[in-house]
Amino acid sequence: MTPSGVFVFARDPESSEQVWSAMVGYPGDPRYREFYRDIGFDREMEYIKDYIDPSGVRVNTGIKYHRITSKSLDASQKDYYDIDVAMEAVEEHARDFLHKKEKQVKRLVDVMGVEPVIVAPFDAELFGHWWFEGVFFLKRFFELVNESRTLKLVTASEVIDTLEEVQIVTPADSSWGAGGYYETWLNGTNDWIYRHLHEMVERMVELARKYYDSSDPLTERVLNQMLRELFLAQSSDWAFIMTTRTSVEYAENRTKLHIKRFFDLYDQLTSGNINKKVLEYYEWVDAIFPEINFRVMARDVV
Template structure:
């Protein structure tokens, strides 16, 4: 007799980059976009298409933010990606003549030439079928994947002080997805897995009341009590979201802990959180929160012990010299890049098989005692291929092993929500997936001026737009620029990334755009050269109807 599946595995991927088109090339800008598009989005989609051809269904849940959808639907960017991939082939050929790097590196030239030729052929095929969004929509209609929605420009929702702005971000973001996917999503990847319950909003522009050892600020509150985020989600038709395990841990009444020093729950702690395998309903709402599993998922994403750090995998940071592809393996995490050993694709492929088998074993062991449970592993899509070169191969190997294992089954969050909805209700605390699970990845002394700039821009935009002033194209672009200013990536780049200058530059640029457009609107003028430039460059979010109405509510 074939044993019944002992539990379910819900893999969730979050496909997100901010609007990069027209805003620089390298090291941050369109080069980053093309790296993620070619390195992750195309290979992961190809994996999903192969699984679909084999009859696999309910494979995984794919979140696609409106800024990503807008960029992959841009014909100019799609053409430029083809040119970029062809350029990578030439770069691979150039590697053949870098003989001072040793024969193993030279021999990788052919490997990389074929790799990029294959990607270019697949990209060409995808574009001939309508592009990535068309393929994703077809996979969703076939039941292979669930598509999650997202707010228009990926703002850090816990710190948005205006309920109307939250509703507008959701409305325009979800409507944009209907445009390309054909239906409205029921699930949402909350940006940065941020959550805020009902109450006054924390003020990131004010000096903190206290900063703990991890750098997490306790912020003063401002304004009247506002609805919890789950109330906004329910009003938008969303019935399930992703949150961090730490959010449920504290919501279940457990004392907070040091999530930096100990990123995983101990066995004793995990036993105190059965909601890890069921999810919860948030407060009095019918919105389900599914937590990303730190212990199981950490086998991939942990910087200290995750698979991508294996000595045989390609080292993301060892780029080599001009005219070569990254051609060195991790070797030893403590070695400098110029001391790494050459990459060996066959050896890396063997580790992919071993790590996929190990992960499947972890799933079997974890779910064996929980016949009704689900393990939710959530990652940025860009981890697979862009950051972890072997990631797409590992993903396909794992999903095939799970599908062939009678003790395991894959599920989407929507399918799980429908068949086994959570029963327990929890009032959840303010939190995120970020450093120390609070606001420390977005709020600090270095970003306080950015948050003040955003507040000032909100006031400036509302003042200018009041009463319906301005020509429609300027009003819409003003709402668009303000929405882009709220993108959560900008403060994150300053506090947790390595491109602080880019984040600061983007904030200044969008704030200046708001000011310029507001001047034109107030003067009752038409578009000038700068306004036309902004309209040509900043074309996402594609929908701003709700955002504009939130700034200038109908009388």
């Protein structure tokens, strides 16, 4: 527990590597579905045109025909996906993870002399999104744990309720990234993005304060869309992908795209020459955060 009374649980790096690691983790198995192949981009325009925007802009549909096959292969060389084979991998991996956690518990009991708590938090988007079969893995693992005599699933609150005494600690700055700090998001592969992000924040704050009391709907739409583009450009996924080298061109292009759209809108607003068609397109293609309000950027940060 921290001096301010907040309970802290240390993340188990062993569990993280087994499930999350791009190199040795379960999601990288060749039998699992390939995230970066989608018929929205793979299929010929004549086939896909009725399922994407009438303008012809290609989008992800969620329908993916291919499996990972091999990390060393180009995306165009991937084999077709077989869900039955993928479910065999799910069964193998759920059992393997259970076996490894049971061994880990027994090892920790021998060393510590008390029942250990293994904390294994993950991004929710891993299961079902990046790792399509991840939800099936979780389901099967939970079923197997229910039969285990060694493991038990509990919440953090349930653990706290059993404690008679706690250690007072002050955690160091850290992250779930490689090395436990921020190297994944700030290194030679991605450091170029931050000067742009900092400038975008400065200009967003400047305009949010200038137009805070504005009642012009068009001005508000431009500023709200600028904030969307800023948030999208700030997505940690882009810097992460640049570091892991999994789909670098895509991550770089997405970053540059949102930066470009932001400054395009900035120039339109400050020049008084707003292109409604361009704005409408940006609002359509980047429609995240429907209730966004640019005025939050006008507040002083303490």
